[in-house]
Amino acid sequence: MxxxxxxxxxxxxxxxxxxxxxxxxxxxxxxxxxxxxxxxxxPQTAEADLSGNIGLGSREHLLEELSELDEKRAKVxxxxxxxxxxxxxxxxxxxxxxxxxxxxxxxxxxxxxxxxxxxxxxxxxxxxxxxxxxxxxxxxxxxxxxxxxxxxxxxxxSDTFTRPAKVMLAFDGSKTTRKGVEMLAKSPLFDGIPVHVVIVGAETGDNRSQLDWALATLREAGHEAEGAIRAGEVEAALRTYQDENDIDLLVMGAYGHSRIRHLLVGSTTTAMLRKATKPVLLLR
Known part of the structure; x- marks a missing residue:
């Protein structure tokens, strides 16, 4: 299937x-x-050192018992x-x-x-x-x-289900995160769910243009969408925005460019996932 x-x-x-x-x-x-x-x-049992002063027959008997125990564990x-x-x-x-x-x-x-x-x-x-x-x-x-x-x-x-009511996409204009915007726009998984697009970086013309493209793509597909450009360290900025806006689900590209690229290839992603208390959707 x-x-x-x-x-x-x-x-x-x-x-x-x-x-x-x-x-x-x-x-x-x-x-x-x-x-x-x-x-x-x-096998969960460490292989014991059965050499020494016990006879060959005894050692074989113990090995047989260990084998039987492993078989029982597997059945359980x-x-x-x-x-x-x-x-x-x-x-x-x-x-x-x-x-x-x-x-x-x-x-x-x-x-x-x-x-x-x-x-x-x-x-x-x-x-x-x-x-x-x-x-x-x-x-x-x-x-x-x-x-x-x-x-x-x-x-x-997370360990308790909450139906997502707001979604946030960590966006950097990379090919992966642009695909993420397009996926979010057309996926029935997010029908009727407002989408927040967040760029962590400086307020530049390029970043504003990238954000405008993302919001337009989402709105054309019928989504309620809003965005922000936040300065600061990536993980802290994303987490702060998520907390301030009561976001239920974070969407991240597994590989991107700029600083967000390190969200999976470096320590930032690991930290982001470790500290997550709400679901994270990783896109490839």
């Missing part, structure tokens, strides 16, 4: 938010929804995954999705998503995974690798 919303779920606190945001996106885009759970079967993980997928499917049906699908795969999340990339229209993920540290600013290592690897829009969500 191609062109679908895919939601990666695990046992983390973000799974319910992932389910609800994925259901919202599926309904808004009129696209099929599939929940994905990946079981990483890498598979069953946990099936239950998670079942719950996610039921939740999505309650949210109004007619026939959500489920898939369980073995392997790593990043490799699995790479294999499925051509089927994905939008990927929905939580900020952290179940094994991540619970510090509020921790960014799951899986998420960072997924963002750097996948060439699809990625919606990173």
């Amino acid at each position: 191609t062109d679908q919303v895919m939601a990666a779920i695990d046992g983390s606190q973000f799974s319910e938010g992932v389910c609800d945001y994925a259901a919202w996106a599926s309904l808004a885009l009129d696209a099929p929804l599939t929940f994905l759970h990946v079981v990483d079967n890498h 993980a598979q069953e946990q995954g099936r239950l998670m997928l079942k719950d996610a499917k039921e939740r999505a049906i309650q949210d109004g999705v007619a026939e959500p699908g489920t898939r369980q795969r073995n392997g790593t999340l990043v490799e699995t998503l790479e294999e499925l990339e051509n089927e994905i229209r939008l990927l929905v993920v939580g900020k952290r995974g179940e094994t991540a540290h619970q510090a509020s600013e921790h960014l799951g290592s899986n998420l960072e690798r997924v963002v750097r690897t996948l060439h699809r829009p990625i919606l990173m969500v």
